[in-house]
Amino acid sequence: MTALELTFSGAQVLHLDRGLVGDxxxxxxxxxxxxxxTPVVDLSGYLVLPGIVDLHGDGFERHIAPRRGAMKxxxxxxxxxxxxxxxxxxxxxxxxQFYSWEGGxxxxxxxxxxxxxxxxxxxxxxxxxxxQLRFETHLLDDYADLPGRIADWQVPYxxxxxxxxxxxxxxxxxxxxxxxxxxxxxxxxxxxxxxxxDMHARTSExxxxxxxxxxxxxxxxxxxxxxxxATAGGRSHWxxxxxxxxxxxxxxxxxxxxxxxxDHVILGSPNVVRGGSHKGNVSALDLIAMGLCDALASDYxxxxxxxAALMLMxxxxxxxxxxWALVSSGPARVLGLGDRGSLKPGKRADLVVLDAETQRVxxxxxxxxxxxxxxxxxxxxxxxxx
Numbered sequence: 001m002t003a004l005e006l007t008f009s010g011a012q013v014l015h016l017d018r019g020l021v022g023d024x025x026x027x028x029x030x031x032x033x034x035x036x037x038t039p040v041v042d043l044s045g046y047l048v049l050p051g052i053v054d055l056h057g058d059g060f061e062r063h064i065a066p067r068r069g070a071m072k073x074x075x076x077x078x079x080x081x082x083x084x085x086x087x088x089x090x091x092x093x094x095x096x097q098f099y100s101w102e103g104g105x106x107x108x109x110x111x112x113x114x115x116x117x118x119x120x121x122x123x124x125x126x127x128x129x130x131x132q133l134r135f136e137t138h139l140l141d142d143y144a145d146l147p148g149r150i151a152d153w154q155v156p157y158x159x160x161x162x163x164x165x166x167x168x169x170x171x172x173x174x175x176x177x178x179x180x181x182x183x184x185x186x187x188x189x190x191x192x193x194x195x196x197x198d199m200h201a202r203t204s205e206x207x208x209x210x211x212x213x214x215x216x217x218x219x220x221x222x223x224x225x226x227x228x229x230a231t232a233g234g235r236s237h238w239x240x241x242x243x244x245x246x247x248x249x250x251x252x253x254x255x256x257x258x259x260x261x262x263d264h265v266i267l268g269s270p271n272v273v274r275g276g277s278h279k280g281n282v283s284a285l286d287l288i289a290m291g292l293c294d295a296l297a298s299d300y301x302x303x304x305x306x307x308a309a310l311m312l313m314x315x316x317x318x319x320x321x322x323x324w325a326l327v328s329s330g331p332a333r334v335l336g337l338g339d340r341g342s343l344k345p346g347k348r349a350d351l352v353v354l355d356a357e358t359q360r361v362x363x364x365x366x367x368x369x370x371x372x373x374x375x376x377x378x379x380x381x382x383x384x385x386x
Contacts, residue, residue, distance in 0.1 A: 002369075003029055003030040003349070004027055004028075004368050004369065005027070006027065006039050006040065006384065007025065007026040007036045007037050007041070008026075008027075008048055008353075009024045009036075009040050009041065009042055009043065009044075010042050010044035011025070011046045011048045012046075012356065013025050013343060014048065014050065016050070018321075020047070024036050024040075025343060028349075029368065031345075031346060031348060031349055031368065032343055032344060032348075039384040041380050041384040042384070046362060047355075048351055049089075049324055049343075049352050049353075050328035050340075050341055051089065051090070051092065051340070051350030051365070051366060052089045052091060052328060052352060053092040053332045053335065053337070053341060054090045054092065054327075054331065055295060056096050056132065056159070056247055056297035056298070057093060057094065057095065057298035058096045059299075059301055059302045060078065061105060063077040063078070063080040074114065074116070074117035075120050078121050078125075079125065081095070082121075082125045082126070082129065082371075084302055085302055086126065086127055086364045086366070088302045088305070088306060089305075089354075090298070090305070091128065091340070091351075091352070091365070091366035092128040092130065092337065094130045094131075095114070095118060096159070097111050097134065098134045099135045100134070100136040100163070101185075101199065102136075102184070102185060103187065104184045115133075115154070126370070127366050130335070131154065131157070132155065132158070132159060133150060133155045133157070133159070134160075134161050135158055135161065136163060138162065138199040138206060140206065147220060150220070151220060156221070156223060157222065157225070158217055158223070158224055158225070159226065159245070159247055160210070160224075160226050161227045164200055166203070169197060169200040170200070207237070210241060214241035214242055218242045224241070224244065225245030225266075226238040228248055228249070228250050229246050229255075230249075230253075231253060231254055232254060235254050235257045236257065244263045245263065246258040246264065246265050248267060249267075249287075250281040251281070252286070252287070252292075255282065255287050258292075264295070265293055265295075266296075266334065267284040267288070267293045267295075267296055267297070268296070268304075269297060269304035271283065271284035272284045272288070272296065273301075273307050288317065293326060294330050295331035296308050296309070306327070309326060309327050312326070328341045328342065348366075348367055349366075350365065350366050362375055
């Protein structure tokens, strides 16, 4: 697909260092260009902002597994998810796939299918799709083979989770929702409970295994993150392993510890939109107000990054440039993607066009190619091409 060569005129363009400016913006060869060119698309009444970089989202699950067994062609589900991403102004998307004892859509086999599907469609979709593996730390029997699998799956980003109900297991009590979880995983409740108990019993083996695994993945150039940090001590242990991204810290203590050490702190956009965590964790709004946030991610809801940035601006907590940086240049920096995140000449032509009045997405362009186009703006593109 050929990249567009055109100039947008009449819009308010968001420059992260200057704010909204009534500039022309030109793109060609997949990049933002210095100076103007033809054809010219009239975007009067619209805003042009850097494309959203979403560095953690699992909202694609509803497309690849809407019902048990419903999605036989995984690549079609990934394509459907890409359409939703584009409709929400997302030009780079990290697809966060579980590799978990929970089984089903979060099991190892399903993860392998997802990563193969992402690789299969990557060259034929417009949005830049980046796979992320969310690995459950107590799957000790899988550690030896994991670096090789990650290399085969072309996964550049791994995040570590521990969702075992340790408190209940330590007390000898049955974890909540055990039967439903077991059935989803294709196990009997008795077998599932025994598996959880056995993993919990090997907790003392996990730290040393993680040390070796993180070292191996670092040698492969894999970016590493931890998920749901709760304490400063826990964050310190992850940092010692080279895990420098803290996704969705649950407490102020953990977020402060990460930031003080120069680690990246990622928060969930839905937390901002809701005005708080649905699990009762620390408020993202509070952490942002204290300067403890490097980037916002969609988490489980793709419309939320745009909505969160606009809400931060409307609340007066940040100006538009500062708020939008949390969903564009900030996440690009966390991912080491220096070629995107702003509308400076020479950067990738990744941008989103919003209706200035409604602030709905009217167009999304990734790498100079249209991934989403709707309504009046579509007519303006056609008129410019005549």
